[in-house]
Amino acid sequence: MKHKFFHSLLSPELSALQREQVELGRDHDLSEEDIRLYSASCYNFEQMRQIRLALEHRVDRKKIRAMCRPSLSVRQMEDMRKRLEKGLSGRQTAHMLEKAAGGLAAGSAVFLAVALFVPDSRTDTWSLKAQEAVVEQGEAFEPMQYVSCRKEDGTLLLPENIDTGVPGSVMAEYRMVKGGRTERKYLRVTVKEKAQYDAGSYCAQDPGDLTE
Secondary structure (H helix, E strand, O other), rough: OOHHHHHHHOOEEEEEEEHHHHHHHHHHOHHHHHHHHHHOOOHHHHHHOOOOHHOOOOOOOHHHHHHHHOOOOHHHHHHHHHHHHHOOOOOHHHHHHHHHHHHHHHHHHHHHHHHHHOOOOOOOEEEEOEEEEEEEOOOOOOOOOHEEEOOOOEEEOOOOOOOOOOOOOEEEEEEEEEEEEEEEEEEEEEEOOOOOOOOOOOOOOOOOOOOO
């Protein structure tokens, strides 16, 4: 029954990164009820991660429900999670979030007025070109190959120690550090088993299922 439940969570409507969050919840001994709380396609994988971490850190489920809103950004969810972990109630954290949002809304008119006369200097201009990279066993992984930077004023920290010697999948973490803040993006790196040949056949061996 438990296997059937988790199979149902790993439905085709979830992306590979979303499914990974479901699997991590299972691996970290979260209950079926806990995993149901965040295993919905309305959350992106980073939102799912914040809810999963709150559950793993034993925050009361009633409090966690305050952050289970797909309309919240990942940063807002992370802020709420950390406040809940410090013992604040769900109502308190929601109120603080709404107050902060109100302050942002009040200043939006000024921001728009300034934006009309000041050149755009936003720096959120880096991204990953793909969600997954596939390399052959033993082939070197070139992390910069998957980065698109149109404007960079921070420090980009590339993933290190990606072992391509063993078939499987790992998550490569990219970090952009600027102004004391760190923005993270993730790339799944899948290592395909190297084709092996014998004297009488040109067919590669079946690589089977890849495991992390």
